[in-house]
Amino acid sequence: MNSIISLFCCTLILSFKIPIEIFAHFKSFFFNNNKRIQPTLSQRIMATTSRILELYLPTFLLKIILRMLSKIVRRVKGRRWVKKLDASNEKDEWEGYLIAENVEHSEIGKDADMIILYAHGGAFVFGDALLPLEMFIDWIKTWKLNHGVNTQILSLEYRLSPKYSFPAARDNILACYQWLVTEKNIDPSKIVFAGDSAGGNLAIVSAIYLVNNPYLYSIDPPAAIVLLSPFLSGMLNTKSVIDNASYDSLDPTWLHRCMDAYIGDSNLLPSCSMVSPVFEHQLSGLPKVWACAGGYEILLDDIKNFIGKLIQNNVKAELVIEDTNFHDYAVGKATSRDGAYERSIKYIGKFLYD
Numbered sequence: 001m002n003s004i005i006s007l008f009c010c011t012l013i014l015s016f017k018i019p020i021e022i023f024a025h026f027k028s029f030f031f032n033n034n035k036r037i038q039p040t041l042s043q044r045i046m047a048t049t050s051r052i053l054e055l056y057l058p059t060f061l062l063k064i065i066l067r068m069l070s071k072i073v074r075r076v077k078g079r080r081w082v083k084k085l086d087a088s089n090e091k092d093e094w095e096g097y098l099i100a101e102n103v104e105h106s107e108i109g110k111d112a113d114m115i116i117l118y119a120h121g122g123a124f125v126f127g128d129a130l131l132p133l134e135m136f137i138d139w140i141k142t143w144k145l146n147h148g149v150n151t152q153i154l155s156l157e158y159r160l161s162p163k164y165s166f167p168a169a170r171d172n173i174l175a176c177y178q179w180l181v182t183e184k185n186i187d188p189s190k191i192v193f194a195g196d197s198a199g200g201n202l203a204i205v206s207a208i209y210l211v212n213n214p215y216l217y218s219i220d221p222p223a224a225i226v227l228l229s230p231f232l233s234g235m236l237n238t239k240s241v242i243d244n245a246s247y248d249s250l251d252p253t254w255l256h257r258c259m260d261a262y263i264g265d266s267n268l269l270p271s272c273s274m275v276s277p278v279f280e281h282q283l284s285g286l287p288k289v290w291a292c293a294g295g296y297e298i299l300l301d302d303i304k305n306f307i308g309k310l311i312q313n314n315v316k317a318e319l320v321i322e323d324t325n326f327h328d329y330a331v332g333k334a335t336s337r338d339g340a341y342e343r344s345i346k347y348i349g350k351f352l353y354d
Contacts, residue, residue, distance in 0.1 A: 003061055010056045017048050037324050039247055039296060046335060047296075047326055050249035059162075063126040070128040077133055080104075085154075094172040097129055099136045099153040101144070106152065109186040113149040114352060116226070117180065119156055119173060121197030121328060123231070123258035129155040132196070132331050135345075142345045147353040154180070158202065165264025166275055173206040174217065181219050188220040192352065196331050198258075200230025204277050204289070204306075211285045226348055227291040228330045230306075231299060232278040234259035234270030238301035247296035248326045249335070278306045283313040290351040292330050292344055295323035320347055 021044040028038040039047070053062065074082060083103045085096045100106040109115060118136075120127040136153045143151050158172035173193070180186045195203035203225055211221050236252050245252060259270055273280035289310055293303045303319065310317040322329060322340040329336040330344035 003058070006057050006061060010052055013052050013056065014049060017052060018045055021045060021048050039324075039326070040337060043247075043296075043326065043335075043337065047247060047249040051251040051254075054251045054254040059125050066122070066126055066128050066131060070130045070133075073133050074130050077137060081137055082130065082133065093159055094176050095129075095157040096176060097155045097157075099133065099140070099155060101140055101150070108152065108154065109180070109184050109190075111150055112152040112190065114151050114190055114192060114223075115180065115186060116151065116153045116192045116194050117156065117173065117177060117203075117222070118153055119158060119169075119193075119195035119199030119202045121195070121199045121229075121231075121331070122160070123255060124161050124169065124198045124201075124262035125258050126160060127199070129157045134333070135331055138333075138345055139348070143349040143353060146346065146349055149353055161258075161264060162261040166262055166266045166268065169202050169262075170206050170209065173202055174210065177206070177210070177222070178217060178219060189223045191222040192224045192226060193222050194226035194228070195230070196228035196328050198231050198262075200227040200291075201232060201275075201277065203227060204230065204232070205274065207286055208277060208280055208283070209274075212282050221285070221287050224287050224352060225289045226351075227289065227303075228344075229293055229297060229299060229328045230291060230303060231255070232306050233276040233299075233302040234263075235276065236298070238305075240301040241298045244296050244298045244300065244326075248294075248298045250298055250327050252298060278302050278309070280309075283310055283315055286310065286313075286315045288316040288351075290318045290320075290348060292320040292322065292347070294325035294327060294329045294340075295321055296326040299327065318351060320344070 022041065025041045025044055081099055081103050083098045085098060098106065098108050120129055120131060140151050143149050156173060156176055159168040180191060181188055193203040193207050204227060207221055207225055210217055236255060241252055263275060268275055270276060271279055291303060291307055293300050307317050307319040324337045325340045329340050333341045
Protein backbone atom coordinates (compact mmCIF):
# COMPACT_ATOMS: atom_id res chain seq x y z
CA MET A 1 0.00 0.00 0.00
CA ASN A 2 2.81 2.44 0.89
CA SER A 3 4.42 1.79 -2.50
CA ILE A 4 1.19 2.62 -4.30
CA ILE A 5 0.81 5.81 -2.28
CA SER A 6 4.42 6.82 -3.08
CA LEU A 7 3.91 6.24 -6.79
CA PHE A 8 0.65 8.17 -6.71
CA CYS A 9 2.33 11.10 -4.93
CA CYS A 10 5.16 11.17 -7.50
CA THR A 11 2.66 11.14 -10.36
CA LEU A 12 0.62 13.92 -8.78
CA ILE A 13 3.66 16.11 -8.11
CA LEU A 14 5.02 15.58 -11.62
CA SER A 15 1.65 16.51 -13.12
CA PHE A 16 2.21 19.96 -11.57
CA LYS A 17 5.98 20.22 -11.93
CA ILE A 18 6.33 19.30 -15.61
CA PRO A 19 3.95 22.03 -16.88
CA ILE A 20 5.90 24.51 -14.73
CA GLU A 21 9.16 23.36 -16.37
CA ILE A 22 7.61 23.68 -19.82
CA PHE A 23 6.55 27.22 -18.97
CA ALA A 24 10.01 28.04 -17.57
CA HIS A 25 11.63 26.69 -20.73
CA PHE A 26 9.70 28.96 -23.06
CA LYS A 27 9.99 31.87 -20.65
CA SER A 28 13.79 31.56 -20.80
CA PHE A 29 13.70 32.56 -24.48
CA PHE A 30 12.55 36.04 -23.45
CA PHE A 31 13.80 36.45 -19.87
CA ASN A 32 17.28 35.03 -19.38
CA ASN A 33 18.82 37.65 -17.12
CA ASN A 34 22.03 35.78 -16.32
CA LYS A 35 22.69 35.02 -20.02
CA ARG A 36 23.46 31.43 -19.10
CA ILE A 37 22.75 28.75 -21.70
CA GLN A 38 19.52 27.19 -20.55
CA PRO A 39 18.76 23.45 -20.42
CA THR A 40 16.71 21.97 -23.23
CA LEU A 41 13.10 21.03 -22.55
CA SER A 42 13.99 17.33 -22.41
CA GLN A 43 16.78 18.06 -19.91
CA ARG A 44 14.39 20.01 -17.72
CA ILE A 45 11.83 17.20 -17.75
CA MET A 46 14.43 14.47 -17.11
CA ALA A 47 16.07 16.40 -14.27
CA THR A 48 12.76 17.25 -12.62
CA THR A 49 11.49 13.69 -12.88
CA SER A 50 14.73 12.38 -11.39
CA ARG A 51 14.61 14.76 -8.42
CA ILE A 52 10.98 13.92 -7.64
CA LEU A 53 11.63 10.18 -7.76
CA GLU A 54 14.65 10.59 -5.48
CA LEU A 55 12.72 12.60 -2.93
CA TYR A 56 9.45 10.71 -2.80
CA LEU A 57 10.10 7.09 -3.76
CA PRO A 58 11.42 4.75 -1.07
CA THR A 59 14.87 3.33 -1.71
CA PHE A 60 13.63 -0.22 -2.18
CA LEU A 61 11.36 0.94 -5.02
CA LEU A 62 14.24 2.78 -6.69
CA LYS A 63 16.25 -0.43 -6.45
CA ILE A 64 13.45 -2.44 -8.06
CA ILE A 65 13.07 0.06 -10.92
CA LEU A 66 16.80 0.06 -11.64
CA ARG A 67 16.98 -3.72 -11.42
CA MET A 68 14.22 -3.98 -14.01
CA LEU A 69 15.97 -1.50 -16.29
CA SER A 70 19.22 -3.42 -15.89
CA LYS A 71 17.54 -6.69 -16.85
CA ILE A 72 16.15 -5.06 -19.99
CA VAL A 73 19.56 -3.66 -20.92
CA ARG A 74 21.24 -7.01 -20.36
CA ARG A 75 18.59 -8.89 -22.35
CA VAL A 76 18.93 -6.51 -25.30
CA LYS A 77 22.73 -6.04 -25.36
CA GLY A 78 24.34 -8.37 -22.87
CA ARG A 79 24.33 -11.79 -24.49
CA ARG A 80 27.56 -11.27 -26.42
CA TRP A 81 29.17 -8.94 -23.92
CA VAL A 82 28.51 -10.02 -20.32
CA LYS A 83 29.78 -12.92 -18.23
CA LYS A 84 29.10 -13.21 -14.52
CA LEU A 85 32.28 -13.99 -12.67
CA ASP A 86 32.41 -17.43 -11.12
CA ALA A 87 30.99 -17.47 -7.59
CA SER A 88 34.15 -19.15 -6.31
CA ASN A 89 36.01 -15.94 -7.13
CA GLU A 90 33.91 -13.77 -4.83
CA LYS A 91 35.74 -12.12 -1.95
CA ASP A 92 34.12 -10.43 1.03
CA GLU A 93 30.68 -10.63 -0.59
CA TRP A 94 31.54 -8.78 -3.78
CA GLU A 95 30.27 -9.98 -7.11
CA GLY A 96 31.08 -8.75 -10.57
CA TYR A 97 30.57 -9.01 -14.28
CA LEU A 98 33.18 -9.23 -16.98
CA ILE A 99 32.32 -7.07 -19.99
CA ALA A 100 34.42 -7.89 -23.04
CA GLU A 101 34.18 -8.47 -26.77
CA ASN A 102 33.44 -12.14 -27.51
CA VAL A 103 33.03 -12.55 -23.77
CA GLU A 104 32.10 -16.24 -24.03
CA HIS A 105 35.72 -16.96 -25.02
CA SER A 106 37.30 -14.39 -22.68
CA GLU A 107 39.10 -14.80 -19.40
CA ILE A 108 39.66 -11.82 -17.11
CA GLY A 109 43.04 -10.31 -18.00
CA LYS A 110 43.78 -12.61 -20.93
CA ASP A 111 44.86 -10.68 -24.06
CA ALA A 112 43.68 -7.43 -22.45
CA ASP A 113 45.62 -4.19 -22.78
CA MET A 114 43.70 -2.64 -19.90
CA ILE A 115 41.19 -3.78 -17.28
CA ILE A 116 38.83 -1.20 -15.81
CA LEU A 117 37.54 -1.95 -12.32
CA TYR A 118 34.27 -0.01 -12.33
CA ALA A 119 32.00 1.06 -9.45
CA HIS A 120 28.49 2.15 -10.42
CA GLY A 121 26.68 5.21 -9.08
CA GLY A 122 23.54 5.32 -6.96
CA ALA A 123 24.39 7.51 -3.93
CA PHE A 124 25.72 4.42 -2.07
CA VAL A 125 22.16 3.09 -1.54
CA PHE A 126 21.12 1.63 -4.91
CA GLY A 127 22.40 1.07 -8.45
CA ASP A 128 23.34 -1.83 -10.66
CA ALA A 129 26.60 -3.03 -12.15
CA LEU A 130 25.11 -3.58 -15.60
CA LEU A 131 23.03 -0.42 -15.95
CA PRO A 132 25.95 1.39 -17.72
CA LEU A 133 26.36 -1.58 -20.12
CA GLU A 134 25.80 0.52 -23.25
CA MET A 135 28.58 2.87 -22.13
CA PHE A 136 30.92 -0.07 -21.47
CA ILE A 137 30.31 -1.47 -24.96
CA ASP A 138 30.84 1.96 -26.53
CA TRP A 139 34.12 2.31 -24.61
CA ILE A 140 35.42 -1.05 -25.80
CA LYS A 141 34.38 -0.55 -29.43
CA THR A 142 35.60 3.04 -29.72
CA TRP A 143 38.98 2.44 -28.10
CA LYS A 144 39.58 -0.62 -30.24
CA LEU A 145 38.80 1.41 -33.36
CA ASN A 146 40.79 4.50 -32.35
CA HIS A 147 43.73 2.91 -30.50
CA GLY A 148 43.78 -0.74 -31.60
CA VAL A 149 43.48 -1.97 -28.02
CA ASN A 150 41.55 -4.68 -26.20
CA THR A 151 39.78 -3.35 -23.09
CA GLN A 152 38.02 -5.45 -20.48
CA ILE A 153 35.73 -4.08 -17.78
CA LEU A 154 35.00 -5.64 -14.41
CA SER A 155 31.81 -3.96 -13.20
CA LEU A 156 31.48 -4.52 -9.48
CA GLU A 157 28.37 -5.27 -7.43
CA TYR A 158 29.54 -3.81 -4.14
CA ARG A 159 27.62 -3.88 -0.86
CA LEU A 160 25.05 -1.09 -0.51
CA SER A 161 23.89 0.95 2.46
CA PRO A 162 21.97 1.18 4.67
CA LYS A 163 22.33 -2.58 5.12
CA TYR A 164 26.10 -2.24 4.74
CA SER A 165 27.50 1.11 5.82
CA PHE A 166 31.03 2.50 5.44
CA PRO A 167 33.58 0.99 4.77
CA ALA A 168 31.90 -2.10 3.23
CA ALA A 169 31.74 -0.77 -0.34
CA ARG A 170 35.32 0.51 -0.27
CA ASP A 171 36.55 -2.78 1.12
CA ASN A 172 34.76 -4.64 -1.69
CA ILE A 173 36.70 -2.65 -4.27
CA LEU A 174 40.01 -3.24 -2.53
CA ALA A 175 39.28 -6.97 -2.14
CA CYS A 176 38.42 -7.21 -5.83
CA TYR A 177 41.59 -5.33 -6.78
CA GLN A 178 43.66 -7.63 -4.58
CA TRP A 179 42.02 -10.63 -6.28
CA LEU A 180 42.92 -9.27 -9.73
CA VAL A 181 46.55 -8.68 -8.76
CA THR A 182 47.37 -11.60 -6.50
CA GLU A 183 45.09 -14.39 -7.77
CA LYS A 184 44.71 -13.50 -11.44
CA ASN A 185 48.33 -12.22 -11.67
CA ILE A 186 47.36 -9.03 -13.49
CA ASP A 187 49.93 -6.26 -13.26
CA PRO A 188 48.61 -3.06 -11.58
CA SER A 189 49.94 -1.09 -14.57
CA LYS A 190 47.12 -2.67 -16.60
CA ILE A 191 44.31 -1.85 -14.14
CA VAL A 192 42.26 1.35 -13.90
CA PHE A 193 39.87 2.36 -11.11
CA ALA A 194 36.74 4.06 -12.47
CA GLY A 195 33.27 5.02 -11.34
CA ASP A 196 30.45 7.49 -11.69
CA SER A 197 28.84 9.60 -8.96
CA ALA A 198 29.09 7.63 -5.69
CA GLY A 199 31.11 5.03 -7.61
CA GLY A 200 33.61 7.79 -8.42
CA ASN A 201 33.84 8.51 -4.71
CA LEU A 202 34.55 4.84 -4.01
CA ALA A 203 37.16 4.66 -6.79
CA ILE A 204 39.20 7.60 -5.51
CA VAL A 205 38.76 6.78 -1.80
CA SER A 206 39.93 3.21 -2.46
CA ALA A 207 43.00 4.47 -4.33
CA ILE A 208 43.83 6.95 -1.54
CA TYR A 209 43.50 4.22 1.09
CA LEU A 210 45.70 1.89 -0.96
CA VAL A 211 48.44 4.52 -1.41
CA ASN A 212 48.37 5.79 2.18
CA ASN A 213 48.31 2.30 3.79
CA PRO A 214 50.83 0.28 1.76
CA TYR A 215 51.56 -2.06 4.66
CA LEU A 216 47.97 -3.39 4.58
CA TYR A 217 47.97 -4.59 0.97
CA SER A 218 51.57 -4.53 -0.35
CA ILE A 219 50.19 -3.85 -3.82
CA ASP A 220 51.09 -1.02 -6.16
CA PRO A 221 48.27 1.40 -7.00
CA PRO A 222 46.46 1.09 -10.34
CA ALA A 223 47.68 2.81 -13.49
CA ALA A 224 44.99 5.51 -13.55
CA ILE A 225 41.67 6.67 -12.13
CA VAL A 226 38.64 7.79 -14.18
CA LEU A 227 35.91 9.77 -12.39
CA LEU A 228 32.57 10.52 -14.06
CA SER A 229 30.64 13.24 -12.18
CA PRO A 230 32.11 12.02 -8.87
CA PHE A 231 30.33 12.66 -5.56
CA LEU A 232 33.28 13.92 -3.50
CA SER A 233 31.79 15.73 -0.51
CA GLY A 234 28.95 14.95 1.86
CA MET A 235 28.78 18.57 2.97
CA LEU A 236 27.04 19.85 -0.18
CA ASN A 237 27.63 23.46 0.82
CA THR A 238 29.29 24.98 -2.25
CA LYS A 239 27.96 27.72 -4.52
CA SER A 240 27.22 25.26 -7.33
CA VAL A 241 24.75 23.43 -5.06
CA ILE A 242 22.71 26.63 -4.84
CA ASP A 243 23.20 27.79 -8.43
CA ASN A 244 22.45 24.42 -10.05
CA ALA A 245 19.79 22.97 -7.73
CA SER A 246 17.02 23.73 -10.24
CA TYR A 247 19.04 22.42 -13.21
CA ASP A 248 20.62 19.16 -12.06
CA SER A 249 19.13 15.68 -11.82
CA LEU A 250 20.38 15.29 -8.22
CA ASP A 251 18.47 16.65 -5.23
CA PRO A 252 20.71 17.91 -2.38
CA THR A 253 18.26 16.91 0.36
CA TRP A 254 18.12 13.36 -0.95
CA LEU A 255 21.93 13.20 -1.21
CA HIS A 256 22.24 14.26 2.44
CA ARG A 257 19.93 11.38 3.39
CA CYS A 258 21.99 8.93 1.35
CA MET A 259 25.23 10.13 2.92
CA ASP A 260 23.75 9.63 6.39
CA ALA A 261 22.80 6.06 5.43
CA TYR A 262 26.29 5.44 4.04
CA ILE A 263 28.00 6.73 7.18
CA GLY A 264 25.63 4.65 9.29
CA ASP A 265 26.88 3.92 12.80
CA SER A 266 30.55 4.53 11.95
CA ASN A 267 30.43 7.87 13.86
CA LEU A 268 32.16 9.66 11.00
CA LEU A 269 31.29 13.24 10.10
CA PRO A 270 30.27 14.09 6.51
CA SER A 271 33.44 16.19 6.35
CA CYS A 272 35.66 13.18 7.11
CA SER A 273 38.05 12.60 4.21
CA MET A 274 37.33 8.85 4.23
CA VAL A 275 33.83 9.57 2.92
CA SER A 276 34.43 13.05 1.47
CA PRO A 277 37.79 12.88 -0.32
CA VAL A 278 37.69 16.57 -1.25
CA PHE A 279 38.96 17.14 2.32
CA GLU A 280 41.87 14.67 1.99
CA HIS A 281 45.35 16.20 2.37
CA GLN A 282 47.55 13.16 1.65
CA LEU A 283 47.12 12.94 -2.13
CA SER A 284 50.68 12.63 -3.37
CA GLY A 285 51.53 9.25 -4.85
CA LEU A 286 48.17 8.76 -6.53
CA PRO A 287 48.14 7.66 -10.18
CA LYS A 288 46.98 10.04 -12.88
CA VAL A 289 43.33 11.11 -12.72
CA TRP A 290 40.82 12.06 -15.41
CA ALA A 291 37.50 13.55 -14.36
CA CYS A 292 34.48 15.10 -16.00
CA ALA A 293 31.50 17.14 -14.83
CA GLY A 294 28.51 18.89 -16.29
CA GLY A 295 28.10 22.65 -16.05
CA TYR A 296 24.66 22.16 -14.48
CA GLU A 297 25.94 19.85 -11.72
CA ILE A 298 25.43 20.64 -8.06
CA LEU A 299 28.70 18.73 -7.49
CA LEU A 300 30.68 20.95 -9.88
CA ASP A 301 32.56 23.09 -7.32
CA ASP A 302 33.61 20.07 -5.25
CA ILE A 303 34.95 18.35 -8.38
CA LYS A 304 36.90 21.45 -9.43
CA ASN A 305 38.30 21.89 -5.92
CA PHE A 306 39.42 18.27 -5.73
CA ILE A 307 41.16 18.30 -9.11
CA GLY A 308 42.91 21.52 -8.05
CA LYS A 309 44.17 19.80 -4.89
CA LEU A 310 45.47 16.86 -6.90
CA ILE A 311 47.47 19.17 -9.13
CA GLN A 312 48.84 21.01 -6.08
CA ASN A 313 50.02 17.62 -4.78
CA ASN A 314 51.87 16.91 -8.06
CA VAL A 315 49.32 14.36 -9.26
CA LYS A 316 48.69 14.47 -12.99
CA ALA A 317 45.00 15.36 -13.30
CA GLU A 318 42.64 16.49 -16.04
CA LEU A 319 39.12 17.86 -15.74
CA VAL A 320 36.63 18.24 -18.59
CA ILE A 321 33.55 20.38 -17.94
CA GLU A 322 30.67 20.18 -20.42
CA ASP A 323 28.76 23.40 -19.76
CA THR A 324 25.39 22.34 -21.17
CA ASN A 325 25.12 18.99 -19.38
CA PHE A 326 24.03 17.75 -15.95
CA HIS A 327 25.07 14.93 -13.63
CA ASP A 328 26.32 11.67 -15.17
CA TYR A 329 26.05 12.91 -18.75
CA ALA A 330 29.03 10.70 -19.64
CA VAL A 331 27.22 7.53 -18.54
CA GLY A 332 24.22 7.66 -20.86
CA LYS A 333 23.79 9.03 -24.35
CA ALA A 334 20.11 9.82 -23.69
CA THR A 335 20.99 12.27 -20.91
CA SER A 336 23.82 14.07 -22.71
CA ARG A 337 23.70 17.12 -24.95
CA ASP A 338 25.79 18.54 -27.79
CA GLY A 339 27.81 15.34 -28.31
CA ALA A 340 29.27 15.41 -24.78
CA TYR A 341 28.80 11.67 -24.24
CA GLU A 342 30.72 10.76 -27.41
CA ARG A 343 33.48 13.26 -26.61
CA SER A 344 33.96 11.79 -23.13
CA ILE A 345 34.66 8.36 -24.62
CA LYS A 346 37.33 9.81 -26.91
CA TYR A 347 38.86 11.86 -24.10
CA ILE A 348 39.12 8.87 -21.76
CA GLY A 349 40.59 6.67 -24.51
CA LYS A 350 43.24 9.27 -25.27
CA PHE A 351 43.99 9.69 -21.54
CA LEU A 352 44.46 5.96 -21.01
CA TYR A 353 46.10 4.84 -24.23
CA ASP A 354 48.02 7.70 -25.85
